[in-house]
Amino acid sequence: MPSFRCPQPLFPAATAFATMLVLWAGNARVAGDVPSVSITPLPGLSQPVRARRGADGVIHVIADGPGGPRYARSLDDGVTFGPAQPVVVAADLPAGLEFAAEDLAVSPDGRVHVALSSNGWKLKRPQEEWGFYYTQLSPGGGAFAPLRNLNRKPSEGFALAAGANGMVVASFLSGRLFTQTSTNRGQTFGPYAELDPAWNPCDCCTTALAFGQDGQVALLYREETDNLRDPYVAVWDAGRPTPPRRTRLGEGHWHLAGCPMTYFSLEATRTGYVAAWPTEGRVRLARLDATGAMLTPGEIATPGKTGMRQRVLALESPEGTVLVAWNESGTLRWQLYDRSGQPLGAAGEASATGKHAVGVSLPGGQFRLFP
Numbered sequence: 042m043p044s045f046r047c048p049q050p051l052f053p054a055a056t057a058f059a060t061m062l063v064l065w066a067g068n069a070r071v072a073g074d075v076p077s078v079s080i081t082p083l084p085g086l087s088q089p090v091r092a093r094r095g096a097d098g099v100i101h102v103i104a105d106g107p108g109g110p111r112y113a114r115s116l117d118d119g120v121t122f123g124p125a126q127p128v129v130v131a132a133d134l135p136a137g138l139e140f141a142a143e144d145l146a147v148s149p150d151g152r153v154h155v156a157l158s159s160n161g162w163k164l165k166r167p168q169e170e171w172g173f174y175y176t177q178l179s180p181g182g183g184a185f186a187p188l189r190n191l192n193r194k195p196s197e198g199f200a201l202a203a204g205a206n207g208m209v210v211a212s213f214l215s216g217r218l219f220t221q222t223s224t225n226r227g228q229t230f231g232p233y234a235e236l237d238p239a240w241n242p243c244d245c246c247t248t249a250l251a252f253g254q255d256g257q258v259a260l261l262y263r264e265e266t267d268n269l270r271d272p273y274v275a276v277w278d279a280g281r282p283t284p285p286r287r288t289r290l291g292e293g294h295w296h297l298a299g300c301p302m303t304y305f306s307l308e309a310t311r312t313g314y315v316a317a318w319p320t321e322g323r324v325r326l327a328r329l330d331a332t333g334a335m336l337t338p339g340e341i342a343t344p345g346k347t348g349m350r351q352r353v354l355a356l357e358s359p360e361g362t363v364l365v366a367w368n369e370s371g372t373l374r375w376q377l378y379d380r381s382g383q384p385l386g387a388a389g390e391a392s393a394t395g396k397h398a399v400g401v402s403l404p405g406g407q408f409r410l411f412p
Contacts (some may be wrong), residue, residue, distance in 0.1 A: 055296055073324040078364060078375065078408040080391045085125035086111055089411045091145040100401055101153055102168035102411060103128065103142040110142040110157060111152055112178070112185070117400065128155055128176060128185050135188070136166065140174060146209065146250075154209055154227050157188070160222070165253040169193040174377040175201075175212050177227050191221055192233050196246070200260075203227075204252035210279050212248040212260055217241075220260070222279050236275055236285050241266045245300035249307035256280075259314055260292075261307040270295045272305065272318045274333035288333040290325040292340045296318050302349035308402075311355040317355035319347045319366050326355055326365045326378070338382040345374065354398035360406040366398035371412055373398065 050192040086104035094100050098100040100115040105406040110128040115121060128306045129140050144156040154177050161170035173191040173399055178184075191211060198214035209223040211230065218240055219233040237337070242248075252261050263272050271294055277285035306317040313330040324345030328336045347353055354366040364375065373393045377385040393412035400410035 052369075065268055068298040071298035073103060077358075077362065077377065078410060080373070080388070080410050080412055081119050081250070082394070083113065083122060083125075083411050085122075086373075086411075087115055088397075089399040090142040090395070091396055092274050092399050092401050092411055093145050093147045094401040094403070095147040095150045096253070097151055099147075099151065100409075101145060101147055102399070103145045103155055104395070109140055110155070110388060111214055112153070114153070115287055118403050119411070126130075126184070128157070129188060130184065135170065138164070138170065138337050139167070140188075146202045148202040148203040148207075148209070148226060150226075151205070152226055153178040154201050154407070155185070156201045156205055156211065158197065159200060161298045162189045162195065162326065171195040173199050173211060173221075175211065175227070175230075191230055193218070196243075197245070198262075198282065199233075200248040200250040202250035202252050202258055204256060204258065204279070206280070206309050208252070208258075208279055210250055211323070212262075214242050214244055214246075214248065214262075216244065216264055218248070218260075224280070230377050235340050236260070236277070240264065240273075240287075243270055243300050245302045247304045249305045249316075250307045251307045253309050253314065253331055254311060256362075257331065259307060259309075259329075259333055261316055261318065263305075263318075265300065268298050269295055270297045270301060270320075272320075274286065274314070274329060276333045286332055288329075289318060289328060290318065290329075290335060290340065291320060291325060291345050303347070304352045306353050306355045308356055311359060311381075315357045316361055317343075318354045322346055324353050324367050326363065328357070328363065330383075341378065343376055344388050345376070352399075354400055354410075355409060356400060356402040358402050358406045358408065362406055364400070364402075364408045366400060366410060368396055368398050371396075373410065375410070 087106035092102045111125040113122040113125040140157045146154040157174040195217035196213040207226040209227040219235045221230045243265040246263040267272040275285040326341040336411040363378040366375040
């Protein structure tokens with residue numbers, strides 16, 4: 042295991058709830074009148090990790106499972122999906138490494154970008170193989186490009202975001218917080234660099250990235266300075282050498298003498314971002330403006346519970362309704378909120394095949410979740 046990682050979990054094996062609203066009646070139970078969220082199983086994708094809806098309306102999904110990460114897309118807002126295909130082909134596997142899907146981004150032109158991690162540290166391979174692996178699928182392409190190791194160093198917490206004008210940003214943790222930027226649609230990336238050397242990230246957590254409507258890029262991560270495990274959002278112009286603006290999320294501090302190993306959600310909205318993160322095992326939610334500052338009513342304590350390395354999800358519809366989702370022991374749970382931060386109906390639930398909360402926002406105030 043990489044030396045910068047937390048050697049032991051700090052609290053018992055992760056419980057993870059997944060918030061969602063369901064119209065699929067097979068094994069779903071919905072409390073209250075919540076007709077705006079549906080759950081759609083994914084044939085051929087056993088453990089969904091991330092879903093994105095492109096500017097053209099195509100939905101892209103990556104998942105883990107036997108044989109490695111797989112990808113599928115839908116042309117009808119997620120009602121049906123085409124055949125699943127491998128993200129990594131056998132001929133592209135370096136020295137028997139195994140890979141796991143970490144993040145997915147989609148450029149405005151429909152180009153798909155995927156971040157992967159490897160088991161190189163488990164196999165005691167050279168440390169340069171413990172890095173951030175990347176591949177992409179060009180618009181209309183039939184197969185993913187050969188894998189590339191972007192940073193060649195022990196690292197984790199991988200995230201990707203794709204914006205206009207060929208911009209792609211990658212982020213990762215390796216004792217510190219680093220980003221790498223491509224200006225040519227991911228064909229090449231510049232050298233990695235710290236956003237701010239004074240920042241001290243929580244190594245075994247993760248990062249989350251999103252391009253805002255204004256072309257700025259936002260990054261969500263957790264600090265560990267003085268054992269205050271607080272989430273921060275940094276916003277900057279990836280196309281210019283300007284220092285990032287950083288804002289602490291939440292209304293209190295979480296003092297913890299060790300890494301909680303948590304994942305986050307950060308998604309762009311029409312006016313800024315929506316974020317979800319765990320604090321003290323509970324899922325918190327906030328709407329942010331374009332600078333990363335929390336909007337009224339500030340931090341929302343949701344009914345969600347989550348443990349270590351369990352992805353949470355926050356999405357906002359164009360109408361301003363927010364969905365927060367989480368996963369616990371194979372059960373997806375979710376809650377909707379209105380613009381003022383008030384819950385809409387009671388939480389719902391459905392059984393899930395994976396351990397994450399995965400979904401997209403659709404036109405007309407709808408949400409679709411993939412168990």
